[in-house]
Amino acid sequence: MERFTGSFTQQEPIPEEAIAAALRVLQSGRLHRYNTIPGEVAEAALLEEEFAAQTGASYCLAVASGGYALACALRAVGVGPGDRVLTNAFTLAPVPGAIASVGAVPVFVGVTEGLVIDLEDLAAKADQARVLMLSHMRGHICDMDALMALCAARGITVIEDCAHTMGAGWAGRLTGRWGTVGCFSTQTYKHANSGEGGLLISDDAEVMARAILLSGSYMLYDRHRAAPPPEAFADLRLQTPNISGRMDNLRAAILRPQLRDLARQCARWNDRYRVLDAGLAGVPGLTRVARPEAEGFVASSYQFLLLDWQDDAIRAVIARCAARGVELKWFGAPEPVAFTSRYDSWGYVPSEPMPATDRVLYGILDMRLPLTFSLEDCALIARIIRAEVSAVFQGDLSAPGGVARVE
Numbered sequence: 001m002e003r004f005t006g007s008f009t010q011q012e013p014i015p016e017e018a019i020a021a022a023l024r025v026l027q028s029g030r031l032h033r034y035n036t037i038p039g040e041v042a043e044a045a046l047l048e049e050e051f052a053a054q055t056g057a058s059y060c061l062a063v064a065s066g067g068y069a070l071a072c073a074l075r076a077v078g079v080g081p082g083d084r085v086l087t088n089a090f091t092l093a094p095v096p097g098a099i100a101s102v103g104a105v106p107v108f109v110g111v112t113e114g115l116v117i118d119l120e121d122l123a124a125k126a127d128q129a130r131v132l133m134l135s136h137m138r139g140h141i142c143d144m145d146a147l148m149a150l151c152a153a154r155g156i157t158v159i160e161d162c163a164h165t166m167g168a169g170w171a172g173r174l175t176g177r178w179g180t181v182g183c184f185s186t187q188t189y190k191h192a193n194s195g196e197g198g199l200l201i202s203d204d205a206e207v208m209a210r211a212i213l214l215s216g217s218y219m220l221y222d223r224h225r226a227a228p229p230p231e232a233f234a235d236l237r238l239q240t241p242n243i244s245g246r247m248d249n250l251r252a253a254i255l256r257p258q259l260r261d262l263a264r265q266c267a268r269w270n271d272r273y274r275v276l277d278a279g280l281a282g283v284p285g286l287t288r289v290a291r292p293e294a295e296g297f298v299a300s301s302y303q304f305l306l307l308d309w310q311d312d313a314i315r316a317v318i319a320r321c322a323a324r325g326v327e328l329k330w331f332g333a334p335e336p337v338a339f340t341s342r343y344d345s346w347g348y349v350p351s352e353p354m355p356a357t358d359r360v361l362y363g364i365l366d367m368r369l370p371l372t373f374s375l376e377d378c379a380l381i382a383r384i385i386r387a388e389v390s391a392v393f394q395g396d397l398s399a400p401g402g403v404a405r406v407e
Ligand SMILES: *Cc1c(COP(=O)(O)O)cnc(C)c1O
Pocket: 065, 066, 067, 068, 091, 092, 094, 095, 135, 136, 137, 138, 161, 163, 164, 185, 186, 187, 196, 197, 198
């Protein structure tokens, strides 16, 4: 019986060029982004300049984490205590957490079988808030033309959570470039790895000036190279609190070479995704997630659905795959295991049951696809899932790998 022995949490090493750049920063001793000598441009400022150019955004700000970027964006567009913010019922804990951190209240919008925000539900709830924090959760991108038209018509400001979509787009336009602000994470499990880190991009001078002041710029915003002109700060500089969350030069140095290589890495993720997805075609009872033509996805993780399966049968699939080295995360588990990703796990947020969403959430199985996996690894993982899902679905539990029973 085949067994997979790789690690779903092992990322690639930091590239040599990035290690060399990090060493230069360490040797200089000038890790703080505003600690520069005459004529020197800080790594953090260069990172912002380069990411703005890479995405086509007018402005960019590097910060301490993806979660900080989200909260900073909310504050920068004027969200405050007691405000309501629309967001996805299917996302990761830092998203409702960012909303709660500014004293605001999430209003959850449902998820479709395509694992994107349900635009009908969004339309139905549009009058409840003036801001939408849209999470491109697990890299699934909704019809952005339709979403932006809906939000424009209802006067809703959109902040995009691109933690899983750095390098991805819809209809040829990158995620993060649709809303007023795009927020990215450079935490280890995302598309670029600085341990922790975040980036905001925007074309809105006032919003970005506020974000830079919020991040803790000590009035040194003229040292930024992807910032609005000084006039944009004039009325804000003494009115905007400093909520420190800057990125340091060490992380910026590690990120710059990685971002230059982003397109190649994205192609490598999608190569792995295609092998896995093809290997899971036509498995009875297993629903693959449709990817629309316009979705320029980057699949650094893989999801499939066991829609309308019994609890015990889903548990059996998970146990049998785990016994063969394939770790599946069940987003639908009634009691969340490890990280949380569904609206009813966040007990600090009031929410009404959402039956159509519950059905989808209940059926989602997920795995990461780190670039340390080879294409053959992906083919093997697909064979294991295929065999175990089929065995449980057909009730043939004498098949290899049987570690759980469905009564
Ligand atoms: C990781 C993540 C974030 C936040 O990123 P951190 O850098 O860990 O704070 C936000 N949204 C989603 C969907 C994420 O997965």
